[in-house]
Amino acid sequence: MTDDQREAEWPVHDSTVTWETEYFDAGYDRVERPGGERANYYWLSPGDSVSIVAVHEGEVVMVEQYRPRQRERFRSCPVGAVDPGESFEEAGRRELREETGYRAAAVELLQRYYSEGWLRKERGVVFADGLTPGEQDTDEGEFVDVVTVPVEEAIETARGEPTNGWTLTPLLLAREEGLL
Known part of the structure:
Protein backbone atom coordinates (compact mmCIF):
# COMPACT_ATOMS: atom_id res chain seq x y z
CA MET A 1 0.00 0.00 0.00
CA THR A 2 1.38 3.41 -0.95
CA ASP A 3 1.35 6.52 1.27
CA ASP A 4 -1.28 8.06 -1.05
CA GLN A 5 -3.53 5.02 -0.54
CA ARG A 6 -3.07 5.21 3.25
CA GLU A 7 -3.88 8.92 3.24
CA ALA A 8 -7.03 8.23 1.18
CA GLU A 9 -8.14 5.81 3.93
CA TRP A 10 -7.45 8.44 6.62
CA PRO A 11 -8.40 11.79 5.02
CA VAL A 12 -7.65 14.97 6.97
CA HIS A 13 -10.71 17.24 6.88
CA ASP A 14 -9.23 20.10 8.89
CA SER A 15 -5.94 21.04 10.50
CA THR A 16 -5.99 23.59 13.31
CA VAL A 17 -3.04 25.29 15.01
CA THR A 18 -4.15 26.15 18.55
CA TRP A 19 -0.90 27.48 19.93
CA GLU A 20 2.23 28.98 18.36
CA THR A 21 5.53 29.72 20.08
CA GLU A 22 9.00 30.44 18.78
CA TYR A 23 9.91 26.81 19.58
CA PHE A 24 6.89 24.81 18.41
CA ASP A 25 3.30 24.82 17.17
CA ALA A 26 0.53 22.73 18.75
CA GLY A 27 -2.76 21.72 17.26
CA TYR A 28 -4.88 18.93 15.90
CA ASP A 29 -6.06 17.36 12.68
CA ARG A 30 -9.69 16.32 12.21
CA VAL A 31 -9.26 12.89 10.59
CA GLU A 32 -11.73 10.45 9.13
CA ARG A 33 -10.97 6.90 10.19
CA HIS A 56 37.40 9.99 21.89
CA GLU A 57 40.27 7.75 23.00
CA GLY A 58 38.02 4.93 24.17
CA GLU A 59 35.60 7.24 25.98
CA VAL A 60 32.09 8.33 25.05
CA VAL A 61 31.73 12.11 25.33
CA MET A 62 28.60 12.95 27.27
CA VAL A 63 27.07 15.97 28.92
CA GLU A 64 25.51 16.38 32.31
CA GLN A 65 22.86 18.99 32.90
CA TYR A 66 19.75 19.77 34.87
CA ARG A 67 16.55 19.60 32.77
CA PRO A 68 13.91 21.87 34.36
CA ARG A 69 10.99 20.27 32.43
CA GLN A 70 11.75 16.88 33.96
CA ARG A 71 13.14 18.33 37.22
CA GLU A 72 16.06 15.92 36.93
CA ARG A 73 19.79 16.02 36.29
CA PHE A 74 20.70 13.85 33.28
CA ARG A 75 23.93 12.39 32.00
CA SER A 76 23.32 12.09 28.28
CA CYS A 77 24.58 12.23 24.75
CA PRO A 78 24.83 15.77 23.43
CA VAL A 79 21.55 16.70 21.75
CA GLY A 80 20.22 19.78 20.02
CA ALA A 81 18.08 21.35 17.37
CA VAL A 82 18.57 21.05 13.63
CA ASP A 83 18.57 24.57 12.21
CA PRO A 84 16.60 25.32 9.03
CA GLY A 85 18.53 24.14 5.98
CA GLU A 86 20.93 22.06 8.07
CA THR A 100 31.28 19.92 24.49
CA GLY A 101 33.98 21.84 22.64
CA TYR A 102 34.95 18.71 20.69
CA ARG A 103 35.36 19.05 16.94
CA ALA A 104 34.69 15.95 14.83
CA ALA A 105 36.81 14.99 11.82
CA ALA A 106 34.01 12.68 10.67
CA VAL A 107 30.29 12.33 11.31
CA GLU A 108 27.92 9.65 10.06
CA LEU A 109 24.14 9.56 10.21
CA LEU A 110 23.16 6.24 11.81
CA GLN A 111 19.39 6.64 11.86
CA ARG A 112 16.43 8.98 11.56
CA TYR A 113 13.30 8.19 13.56
CA TYR A 114 10.16 9.62 15.13
CA SER A 115 10.62 9.59 18.88
CA GLU A 116 6.95 10.05 19.81
CA GLY A 117 3.70 9.40 17.97
CA TRP A 118 2.30 12.87 18.66
CA LEU A 119 5.46 14.82 17.80
CA ARG A 120 5.86 16.02 14.23
CA LYS A 121 9.62 15.92 14.32
CA GLU A 122 12.38 13.54 13.48
CA ARG A 123 15.44 12.82 15.55
CA GLY A 124 18.68 11.98 13.83
CA VAL A 125 21.42 9.93 15.48
CA VAL A 126 24.91 10.91 14.41
CA PHE A 127 28.16 9.11 15.23
CA ALA A 128 31.19 11.40 15.53
CA ASP A 129 34.84 10.41 15.70
CA GLY A 130 38.28 11.80 15.01
CA LEU A 131 37.62 14.25 17.83
CA THR A 132 39.78 17.20 18.82
CA PRO A 133 39.08 18.80 22.23
CA GLY A 134 38.31 22.51 22.37
CA GLU A 135 36.27 25.15 24.19
CA GLN A 136 32.51 24.94 24.68
CA ASP A 137 30.31 27.55 23.03
CA THR A 138 26.97 26.99 24.74
CA ASP A 139 23.82 28.99 24.11
CA GLU A 140 22.66 31.58 26.64
CA GLY A 141 20.85 29.77 29.44
CA GLU A 142 22.54 26.44 28.67
CA PHE A 143 24.48 25.02 31.62
CA VAL A 144 26.30 21.91 30.45
CA ASP A 145 29.11 19.95 32.10
CA VAL A 146 31.19 17.72 29.83
CA VAL A 147 31.91 14.21 31.11
CA THR A 148 33.44 11.14 29.50
CA VAL A 149 32.56 7.53 30.17
CA PRO A 150 34.52 4.45 29.09
CA VAL A 151 32.91 2.92 26.00
CA GLU A 152 32.20 -0.32 27.87
CA GLU A 153 30.24 1.60 30.56
CA ALA A 154 28.26 3.93 28.28
CA ILE A 155 25.05 1.89 27.98
CA GLU A 156 25.04 1.06 31.68
CA THR A 157 25.45 4.79 32.38
CA ALA A 158 22.58 5.61 30.02
CA ARG A 159 20.35 3.07 31.77
CA GLY A 160 20.98 4.70 35.16
CA GLU A 161 18.09 6.74 36.52
CA PRO A 162 16.86 8.98 35.10
CA THR A 163 16.97 7.31 31.69
CA ASN A 164 16.13 9.13 28.46
CA GLY A 165 15.56 8.21 24.84
CA TRP A 166 17.91 10.87 23.48
CA THR A 167 20.78 8.82 24.97
CA LEU A 168 19.78 5.18 25.31
CA THR A 169 18.49 4.82 21.73
CA PRO A 170 21.58 6.41 20.11
CA LEU A 171 24.00 4.32 22.17
CA LEU A 172 22.12 1.12 21.35
CA LEU A 173 22.17 2.05 17.64
CA ALA A 174 25.91 2.75 17.77
CA ARG A 175 26.51 -0.59 19.52
CA GLU A 176 24.36 -2.37 16.90
CA GLU A 177 26.53 -0.79 14.17
CA GLY A 178 29.70 -2.07 15.92
CA LEU A 179 30.84 1.44 16.85
CA LEU A 180 30.85 0.89 20.63
Whole structure:
Protein backbone atom coordinates (compact mmCIF):
# COMPACT_ATOMS: atom_id res chain seq x y z
CA MET A 1 0.00 0.00 0.00
CA THR A 2 1.38 3.41 -0.95
CA ASP A 3 1.35 6.52 1.27
CA ASP A 4 -1.28 8.06 -1.05
CA GLN A 5 -3.53 5.02 -0.54
CA ARG A 6 -3.07 5.21 3.25
CA GLU A 7 -3.88 8.92 3.24
CA ALA A 8 -7.03 8.23 1.18
CA GLU A 9 -8.14 5.81 3.93
CA TRP A 10 -7.45 8.44 6.62
CA PRO A 11 -8.40 11.79 5.02
CA VAL A 12 -7.65 14.97 6.97
CA HIS A 13 -10.71 17.24 6.88
CA ASP A 14 -9.23 20.10 8.89
CA SER A 15 -5.94 21.04 10.50
CA THR A 16 -5.99 23.59 13.31
CA VAL A 17 -3.04 25.29 15.01
CA THR A 18 -4.15 26.15 18.55
CA TRP A 19 -0.90 27.48 19.93
CA GLU A 20 2.23 28.98 18.36
CA THR A 21 5.53 29.72 20.08
CA GLU A 22 9.00 30.44 18.78
CA TYR A 23 9.91 26.81 19.58
CA PHE A 24 6.89 24.81 18.41
CA ASP A 25 3.30 24.82 17.17
CA ALA A 26 0.53 22.73 18.75
CA GLY A 27 -2.76 21.72 17.26
CA TYR A 28 -4.88 18.93 15.90
CA ASP A 29 -6.06 17.36 12.68
CA ARG A 30 -9.69 16.32 12.21
CA VAL A 31 -9.26 12.89 10.59
CA GLU A 32 -11.73 10.45 9.13
CA ARG A 33 -10.97 6.90 10.19
CA PRO A 34 -11.43 3.97 7.77
CA GLY A 35 -14.82 3.19 9.39
CA GLY A 36 -16.13 6.67 8.58
CA GLU A 37 -16.09 8.23 12.05
CA ARG A 38 -14.08 11.42 12.62
CA ALA A 39 -11.66 12.12 15.45
CA ASN A 40 -9.16 14.77 16.49
CA TYR A 41 -5.49 13.78 16.47
CA TYR A 42 -3.42 16.22 18.53
CA TRP A 43 0.19 17.07 17.72
CA LEU A 44 3.18 19.22 18.60
CA SER A 45 5.42 20.42 15.80
CA PRO A 46 8.87 21.36 17.12
CA GLY A 47 11.88 21.35 14.84
CA ASP A 48 13.93 18.24 14.19
CA SER A 49 16.73 17.35 16.60
CA VAL A 50 19.93 15.36 16.66
CA SER A 51 21.65 13.15 19.25
CA ILE A 52 25.38 12.68 18.94
CA VAL A 53 27.36 9.59 19.95
CA ALA A 54 30.96 10.80 20.09
CA VAL A 55 33.96 8.65 20.96
CA HIS A 56 37.40 9.99 21.89
CA GLU A 57 40.27 7.75 23.00
CA GLY A 58 38.02 4.93 24.17
CA GLU A 59 35.60 7.24 25.98
CA VAL A 60 32.09 8.33 25.05
CA VAL A 61 31.73 12.11 25.33
CA MET A 62 28.60 12.95 27.27
CA VAL A 63 27.07 15.97 28.92
CA GLU A 64 25.51 16.38 32.31
CA GLN A 65 22.86 18.99 32.90
CA TYR A 66 19.75 19.77 34.87
CA ARG A 67 16.55 19.60 32.77
CA PRO A 68 13.91 21.87 34.36
CA ARG A 69 10.99 20.27 32.43
CA GLN A 70 11.75 16.88 33.96
CA ARG A 71 13.14 18.33 37.22
CA GLU A 72 16.06 15.92 36.93
CA ARG A 73 19.79 16.02 36.29
CA PHE A 74 20.70 13.85 33.28
CA ARG A 75 23.93 12.39 32.00
CA SER A 76 23.32 12.09 28.28
CA CYS A 77 24.58 12.23 24.75
CA PRO A 78 24.83 15.77 23.43
CA VAL A 79 21.55 16.70 21.75
CA GLY A 80 20.22 19.78 20.02
CA ALA A 81 18.08 21.35 17.37
CA VAL A 82 18.57 21.05 13.63
CA ASP A 83 18.57 24.57 12.21
CA PRO A 84 16.60 25.32 9.03
CA GLY A 85 18.53 24.14 5.98
CA GLU A 86 20.93 22.06 8.07
CA SER A 87 21.43 18.31 7.66
CA PHE A 88 21.49 15.99 10.66
CA GLU A 89 25.23 15.57 10.12
CA GLU A 90 25.87 19.33 10.05
CA ALA A 91 23.70 19.85 13.14
CA GLY A 92 25.46 17.00 14.96
CA ARG A 93 28.88 18.44 14.21
CA ARG A 94 27.76 21.93 15.34
CA GLU A 95 25.94 20.78 18.50
CA LEU A 96 28.89 18.60 19.55
CA ARG A 97 31.23 21.58 19.22
CA GLU A 98 28.88 23.99 21.02
CA GLU A 99 27.96 21.70 23.92
CA THR A 100 31.28 19.92 24.49
CA GLY A 101 33.98 21.84 22.64
CA TYR A 102 34.95 18.71 20.69
CA ARG A 103 35.36 19.05 16.94
CA ALA A 104 34.69 15.95 14.83
CA ALA A 105 36.81 14.99 11.82
CA ALA A 106 34.01 12.68 10.67
CA VAL A 107 30.29 12.33 11.31
CA GLU A 108 27.92 9.65 10.06
CA LEU A 109 24.14 9.56 10.21
CA LEU A 110 23.16 6.24 11.81
CA GLN A 111 19.39 6.64 11.86
CA ARG A 112 16.43 8.98 11.56
CA TYR A 113 13.30 8.19 13.56
CA TYR A 114 10.16 9.62 15.13
CA SER A 115 10.62 9.59 18.88
CA GLU A 116 6.95 10.05 19.81
CA GLY A 117 3.70 9.40 17.97
CA TRP A 118 2.30 12.87 18.66
CA LEU A 119 5.46 14.82 17.80
CA ARG A 120 5.86 16.02 14.23
CA LYS A 121 9.62 15.92 14.32
CA GLU A 122 12.38 13.54 13.48
CA ARG A 123 15.44 12.82 15.55
CA GLY A 124 18.68 11.98 13.83
CA VAL A 125 21.42 9.93 15.48
CA VAL A 126 24.91 10.91 14.41
CA PHE A 127 28.16 9.11 15.23
CA ALA A 128 31.19 11.40 15.53
CA ASP A 129 34.84 10.41 15.70
CA GLY A 130 38.28 11.80 15.01
CA LEU A 131 37.62 14.25 17.83
CA THR A 132 39.78 17.20 18.82
CA PRO A 133 39.08 18.80 22.23
CA GLY A 134 38.31 22.51 22.37
CA GLU A 135 36.27 25.15 24.19
CA GLN A 136 32.51 24.94 24.68
CA ASP A 137 30.31 27.55 23.03
CA THR A 138 26.97 26.99 24.74
CA ASP A 139 23.82 28.99 24.11
CA GLU A 140 22.66 31.58 26.64
CA GLY A 141 20.85 29.77 29.44
CA GLU A 142 22.54 26.44 28.67
CA PHE A 143 24.48 25.02 31.62
CA VAL A 144 26.30 21.91 30.45
CA ASP A 145 29.11 19.95 32.10
CA VAL A 146 31.19 17.72 29.83
CA VAL A 147 31.91 14.21 31.11
CA THR A 148 33.44 11.14 29.50
CA VAL A 149 32.56 7.53 30.17
CA PRO A 150 34.52 4.45 29.09
CA VAL A 151 32.91 2.92 26.00
CA GLU A 152 32.20 -0.32 27.87
CA GLU A 153 30.24 1.60 30.56
CA ALA A 154 28.26 3.93 28.28
CA ILE A 155 25.05 1.89 27.98
CA GLU A 156 25.04 1.06 31.68
CA THR A 157 25.45 4.79 32.38
CA ALA A 158 22.58 5.61 30.02
CA ARG A 159 20.35 3.07 31.77
CA GLY A 160 20.98 4.70 35.16
CA GLU A 161 18.09 6.74 36.52
CA PRO A 162 16.86 8.98 35.10
CA THR A 163 16.97 7.31 31.69
CA ASN A 164 16.13 9.13 28.46
CA GLY A 165 15.56 8.21 24.84
CA TRP A 166 17.91 10.87 23.48
CA THR A 167 20.78 8.82 24.97
CA LEU A 168 19.78 5.18 25.31
CA THR A 169 18.49 4.82 21.73
CA PRO A 170 21.58 6.41 20.11
CA LEU A 171 24.00 4.32 22.17
CA LEU A 172 22.12 1.12 21.35
CA LEU A 173 22.17 2.05 17.64
CA ALA A 174 25.91 2.75 17.77
CA ARG A 175 26.51 -0.59 19.52
CA GLU A 176 24.36 -2.37 16.90
CA GLU A 177 26.53 -0.79 14.17
CA GLY A 178 29.70 -2.07 15.92
CA LEU A 179 30.84 1.44 16.85
CA LEU A 180 30.85 0.89 20.63
